[in-house]
Amino acid sequence: MNASKNLLFFALVGLSWSCAHYTDPLTPDEALKSFTLSDDRLQIEVFAAEPHVLDPVEMVFDEEGNAFVVEMPDYPSKPEDGTLGGAIRLLRDTNQDGRIDSAIVFADNLSEATSVLPWEGGLLVAAAPDILFLKDTTGDYRADIREVLFTGFFANNSEAQITNLHYNVDNWIYASNCGQDGLVKFMRNPKLPPISVKGGDFRFRLDRGQFEIESSTGQFGMSVDDWGNRFFTENSLHIQHAPIAGRYLFRHPFLPSYDVALNISDHDPEMFQETPAPYWRQERTKRRNEQFAEAKLDRHEYAEDHFTGASGGTFYGGNLLPADYRGSVFTGEVAGNLIHRDIVQPLPNSPTFVAKRGEKEKTTEFLTSSDPWFRPAQLSVGPNGVLYVIDMYRQHIETPTAIPEDLKEEMDFFNGNKLGRIYQIVPKEAKLTHEAPKLRSKSSAELVALLAHPQQWWRLNAQRLLLERKDKSVLPAVTDLFLTHADARARLHAFFVLEGLNALTLSLIKKALADAQPDLRAYSLIEAEKWSELLPQLIEKTTDVSPKVSFQACLSLGQFTSPSVSNALAKALSQHVQDKWYRMGILSSEAGASFTLIEVLQREGFFDRMIPDKESFLNDFAHVVRARNRSGEVQRLALLLKKK
């Protein structure tokens, strides 16, 4: 912290020490003065505060523009008397002045709910061990339907439970499971066998009754960009990506590793906080570092200026903030009392991404606070493009069991559990619209037009409502939008409305395969998997100029078993062997882990000049061969390799 900021910090909090080690809370309006934004074109204002919102951890806007907030007063531990404090509130701005003035409790008595998603006029709710569907059918804004949709998720640590519900452009709903063990049952169809989500996340489609493990291990925070790419957060790892979807990764159970979570930040672990580390953390870190030194371990722990509490990543798909913010991912850091921003770009030679700092944030953060109570647990983007900051506002955020007993003596882990607040970040000159979108009363034709809206919120909600209505009369208009619209994002949403209405034809998929936008080509490959006559086009796409597309072609080809597939995969492997994701993705399929592939490689001279990446592939191939233990295969591999 520099000297002037130090002075400001002490001026703000110096008069309010409650004891030797911790500061007192600030009112929401006082807290506004504690913020520094890196961009002076922007300002931060109070949107909602206690008593309208308490302990908020997430806020989403439904298709009508209603703001639903998830409250988590039971963090970090549920009361011993068995009562449950979790609630969902509907916030209301009755005079449309942009500040919340009333609230209705939509649902309460919830066990550690952390995430909600508008769905069929109600809300899906992640509340471990369940995913619930809650709905109000009487018009009083209180849920009277409470259905358990899925159950069996891990429920022993509120920081690592099922959360982050997101409806994605591909019509699947994604949720983070932090890799926790669990046998998940779908209660709408109890005859289906439960699935294990151990080591992964979760995704499901209620329109088709499908559910499966997904290949990431997100904790609290998931952001989804315009093209449906998911980025996830896990405490000290503030932005990760999983390039191989679960349905490919887990095709056979013999890969040497199923870990595909990649830290894409090019600037970890550093962050720039304004608040000094709290006393307990400084002291605990000192003790831990002494222990490391004593045990002669080459390890260190940092009490501050390093990500440890990254939580709640949000893609900015709005158009209210200046154009340079579009496509940014904003992540809260509850331990550093700040909001970090990443600019996420696809890599030119690999099917994944890099997350960089913005020009103005090389040595600072998008937003910092000098108030150690500021806990930006989550962010949200409204239909009007406003970036909202969900501030849980607690004195302490940490697992109590991880703090030594003597340091806990003067800590009250619930201090602040009536003090949540939500801020909005807007351009200084912005004229905000507070008019509710009211999408339910719009005609299907109007919803089709909204698939081309410049803001992600509108496109996704219009897509969801069109599929909910199952109104096939929109098919000509949606097809026209897909075939003719200049904005690739509009074409993408139209493509998936057609998919959701079971209206994708061979010719439409062929059209998408030739689209100028790589993400659309990549999605069309997934659809092409269902059409064996498209195998030649799938093979052709393994040489696409975009790594996103050629990689997806390799994954999709692995759904087929004909000899031409192994040929094509062998060629793709030769070309991309330096890339871990191609090696792993190809090896995940039967054809990619076949002897036909190895024979083609050998014929083509792949093994004539070995490099470490080729060795790595061969080692992994040998692992698969040994682990699947098919008669004679080990000997066959040994022979093959010995042959000149």
Place this chain on the structure above:
Amino acid sequence: MKRREFITIALPILPTTAFLVSSCQPKSASQSETTDPCKDFSTVSENDLKTRKKLGYVDASPRAESQCGNCNLWLPPKDGKACGGCMLFKGPVQTAGYCTYWAPQSK
């Protein structure tokens, strides 16, 4: 590296892999829990056992690449000991274990 040279390196991995796979098989009945020093909690306090449970410690990590062995709070086994420890609680901790407090090692 030339292919011929590589073969001599690559082939020995086959038995190694076989070992890795066989080590994943269930233990035989003779390996009873009471004789396993990594399962001996006789000197561990109630409080530490409670902490272990609250953090969700399990002997086999559900996340293959996130294990006690590569966690910042892991204490490797001392000389002659079969299992390691954790800085958050006392008692034996398996290299392949995991709890929800896992954090990557930092230098």
